[in-house]
Amino acid sequence: MRLIRNALVQCLAVLLLALAVLLAVRPPIPASLLTFYLAVIGVGLGVYITATTERMESFWRPLHALLILDRLRPARWGVLLALPVLAAGQTAWSLLPTRQAPATLRVIHPAPPTQIRFEGRSINLREARNPLRAAKASEPRAFAAHVETGRRVYYQNCFQCHGDNLAGDGPFAHAFNPRPANFQDLGTIAQLQESYLFWRIAKGGPGLPPESAPGRSAMPRWEGRLSEEEIWAVILFLYEMTGHPPRTWD
Amino acid sequence: MAKPCRNAHGLWLSPATGGWALAAGSLLPALSVLAAEVAAGPAYRAFPWIGSRVAVWIAAEVHLMFAAFVLGVPLFAVIVELGGMLTREARYDRLAKEFSKLVTLATSITAIWGGILLFLLVTLYPRFWNYLAGVFLPTLWVYPLLFLLELISIYLYYYSWDRLPGGAGKWLHVGLGVWLNGVGTALLVLANAWATFMMTPGGLNPATGELVSLWAAVSNYAWMPINIHRLVANVTFGGAIAAAYAAFKFMAARSAEERAHYDWMGYVGMMIAMWSFLGLPFAGYWLMREIYAYDQTMGITMMGGFLSWVWIIQAVVISVLFLGLNYYMWCGLERIAGGERYQPFIKYLLAVLVLGVLVWATPHSLVVTPEEVARMGGTHHKVFGVLGVMSAKMTAVNLMILASAIGFLFYRRANKIATHSRARLLGALQVATFGGAIVFIVYLGIDGYFVPPIVRVEQYSVWQVLAVLAAIVVTAAIDLVLFRHCRFIGPIHWGRMAPRSQYALVLVAVTFTWLMGLMGYVRSASRQHWHVDKILEDTSPDAFSPTLGFAANIVSLCTALFLGLVLLIFWINSLTEARAARPTAGAAAVPPGSAAAD
CATH class of the missing domain: 1.10.760.10 (Cytochrome c-like domain)
Incomplete structure (x- = not known):
């Protein structure tokens, strides 16, 4: 129960739920739109967390504990190593050669001439x-x-x-x-x-x-x-x- | 001009406000000499390094930002002063004076940028300037006189403040403020005539391009919507900048009294910005409707053509404003005894705002790869495609406005308990009013997909707006009755505000400035390769539409320039304050613990 009340857990749950819903939509949402939706939801969560001091403290509490408590040292190392590994993985993934033509912004209804x-x-x-x-x-x-x-x-x-x-x-x-x-x-x-x-x-x-x-x-x-x-x-x-x-x- | 000459395009903002500099009185002789020369001279001259278009663009934009501030702040300064006079609360008077002081400092910078703009226009675009002066000649004589009046009125208003402290003198001073705003509004509408004529020209003989009616040229399609839009936007802008000033002072404050005063000033500035801001989308719809009525090509260029993505950027930027303003209000609940009762509702209001942003910023033309197009079975997504059109966006924006209004009611009643004998009934009425408005707006939003566009634009959008306004007015009126003789739980602790809330105020000011620049670009870019749409063509080397990225960079540069100069004004202001005596607690300043929320 205490875990569910934590702001960090709540935010992660909302973000994952939003991601699951958006990925379940058929036909699939274009990547540009998916990224945008997730970014907006992320900003919304940021606003939610910092709108009250109590919630902000609740959000930082587990992160703070992760960074300073000795008993969480393995988890700390895990997270600190996972972050750059994930960033590197994402970078490598985005640099892989692809047969797909790049995304374009095509104007569907262009302005007509006068x-x-x-x-x-x-x-x-x-x-x-x-x-x-x-x-x-x-x-x-x-x-x-x-x-x-x-x-x-x-x-x-x-x-x-x-x-x-x-x-x-x-x-x-x-x-x-x-x-x-x-x-x-x-x-x-x-x-x-x-x-x-x-x-x-x-x-x-x-x-x-x-x-x-x-x-x-x-x-x-x-x-x-x-x-x-x-x-x-x-x-x-x-x-x-x-x-x-x-x-x-x- | 016997025949419309093929001519320029790159004037991203109107020369309109260039007339500011005329107030100095020194430019009129220079203008007449230059005007005589241009008939035989070149159509264009080049500006070194950045080019003529960018030079005029920057000068016009920065000038316009200052002009908006100088015209917007007195509009609410005089209302605050009047409020102080009627309630006999000295803090309002001090606040109004402080607002006005910012204006006096900004006026000279406004005039300087106006002068720069005018010289650039006359020297770099002489043929265009000659044409515009030919159409609007009488107004160019009236404008400097009006500006002179404006200048005298601003200084008289500020410097007579302490000499007209009470009684009939105070009424005279308020009257002076009203007069100042009248002159300022006249300046605005006159300058708007030049700007909007370039966009939706009227009063001309279509065959020859010669002027037939000056009034028709002034009252062209976009004139009145722009007048309303700018008038309201100036108030919002002025409020946002004043709130940022207060935030700056709050964070630099060294005493509890100072912090309390600037916390309250920031709150008032933000409230002014927020309430006037809520009216802006409505004025914007009207403007776009007039543009479409003038020419579908221009309308589609803006909304569906190469500028369409600017509206997605605009939606995101305005969403930042919505979130920023509401965020500040939510943070403010912490300084109010009893505010914690309303904090649990924040998540619901936030959910409406976030969903509104998602709908509003969903583009009609998606950025897609060919594979994604194939997977979707077309260029529109079957589910989210419906969010890309007006019905959905209108509904989203109106619900966001309602959510903000509900948030404000929560804020307003945070430290109060209603003691009215029919409190339950009145509360239920408020809920029913909001609920009814929401159902009505959503119904029109859905039905809007199935009616002719003219019905959607001219009826449904108007009804949605009226539903929002009616809900706000009715619930506010009920709230006044409900809490007229209420019981206070505790005071508002002015000054006990988290610093992050002050950054939100700064964010709102920066975002609003940037938004003004972006919308100025869109309005001017909609003319494409024309100085005056379909009348005077751009044949300069700059006669091409820049990429959106380039435009965004120039807008950012203008924003940085403007805010840098505003910071300079704040700093100069603080130099004069350092010498003055500090306000004594209790008399003029807001007590750190005060029950007043409005």
């Missing part, structure tokens, strides 16, 4: 609106026809990668790294304006800015294959099918 050229014409992405969306309120039949056009375009050109249900799991999807975007995910098209999607569809992977590492997206450039209206129509379809409304500021 203006793009599409089939020889300038389109201002800041002001561009989906011209077919206006029909939703005024001409429901025409709107349904546009969505239908979008559906046709999608299943002729896009579903192989983005999937039947727009979840980024089409038959080709597993061959790509990074995987095609999952439109059902709340972190993708639900966060974006329609003009952004127009840019991404029209210009594809080759049109990505440097921070998104051009060439790492297999998305083709659809300019020249799809007309402007077809692109706007497929955008309508994506939002209608997923149920996500596009980001607007009106």
Whole structure:
């Protein structure tokens, strides 16, 4: 009981529990995120220990005893030797050659340019609106026809990668790294304006800015294959099918 | 200017506050001569060693930090003075005067850095300066006059303190303080117009770039959100620096009275910093909303593009502030008789704060290896990916604010026992209010994933904020009733504070300074290769975005410069104090054992 009340024991228990929970998560958490989470929890524990003098003393008591008591000499030597050995082991481990490419910070949704050229014409992405969306309120039949056009375009050109249900799991999807975007995910098209999607569809992977590492997206450039209206129509379809409304500021 | 000239980008901070130096009155003739020369002269000149951009960056940032301090401290100094007048407690008056003294010392350094910034802008970026002066010419005439008024008001406010000690004279002095703050706020909003115009310009003919409306140029998209954001942030910053000053004095104190006084001063500074700080995230959301409304490209550049990781750094840094401020408060329970009753709750509040940090700082774009991407089945993690978007972060921040407010209530009642006849009911009401707010915030946070972004941004985020504010106001009001005629367990032992708590105050001040620098960088960097967004392009050799690491180094350098100069001010202040008589215990100083907590 006395052991459980000790702040050092409590902190170690929390840290180990947090580590166990984070390691149990599936799919595995990226190492960068795991390290960050553990660091924050560690800082939190530091705050917890030092917030009261009594707890701080409770935390240091076993460490102090370890450093000065004669009866703990073997344990002291064990710890003092284990620390540099662990540090050396970690250093050696991190220096081992690996086949894995280094971790990268890829910007998933890079900032679009203000203006793009599409089939020889300038389109201002800041002001561009989906011209077919206006029909939703005024001409429901025409709107349904546009969505239908979008559906046709999608299943002729896009579903192989983005999937039947727009979840980024089409038959080709597993061959790509990074995987095609999952439109059902709340972190993708639900966060974006329609003009952004127009840019991404029209210009594809080759049109990505440097921070998104051009060439790492297999998305083709659809300019020249799809007309402007077809692109706007497929955008309508994506939002209608997923149920996500596009980001607007009106 | 008939056609927008292709031009600069690297002005990391606005030239806005450069006008400080105009107050000296000596720069106006020089400016007009230079302005006439630039039409035929070069667009840019080079600065030796560090380059023009970094030179302007440092001058602007350090100047801005001092300006924030000089404008922020009088805002609460006058409130503290008024409090002292109404409660007839001399310690408040002494505290307000001490705050003001720091301002008078810092004002001259502010002006010097403003002068440096202005000379650098005019000489290194003459074409840009010429353009901005052309758009804002009338304001450049008003600004130095305002500054002159500010300068006179600051000195008059401080030096008339002892000459207007009581009665009508004291009211006049408080009125002078209010006037000083009015002038200071006018300066702030005017300078903000220049800064925000560079970012979200308005009032221009889109085809020619010529000015159509000066008012529209001033009241551009980002102007009002920045005004509010900076006004509040200046108070926070001023409070944090004043608290660090108190910590410095506390640790150097040689008597119990001195320690008690500076412990109390640190507490007041920290409270000012904390309560104003809680309002900052709300002002920040508004600013970002306006930026997105102005141009999604700029919004995505900041939040999702190459600057997105700065927001993760920001989340970590603000988390340090949350933890630092709460930590100080928790340490403070030890100096209050009865405070030990609330210490067991610290772990729960800390758990909310730590979980909040984990959610807030979870990035949307992860740093991953190709193998990790393959294992996750995509670039987003199926479990933690949902934490990378606004709904989760808004919820986390609001819960962190509520946890801080609950912590403060614990602190406030630490040495009190409620004797109200309906104490149980009132206590239950407080619990129900906090509980209701938490449930409501979490509900909106979850539902926020399933509503259009416009609803999330314009309605849910506002409701969450209102729920937090309502909970804080209602529970504080109940607390006032609950403990109006309470029984005190014992005194607050001012001065009996662990040194580690004072380091927390210093940490908060350093962190806040660094955060200001970082956010200044983000705001300016969002323009990328433009001096004035989409109007005046940067064609200088510095027309590229530096790496985040480089930016962080410059921000650190600015922070070190600012804090070094602040330390110099503290030291100069201590020289004058050494000659003055020490305060007598009991009269002006806080008694080491006092029941007052607020």
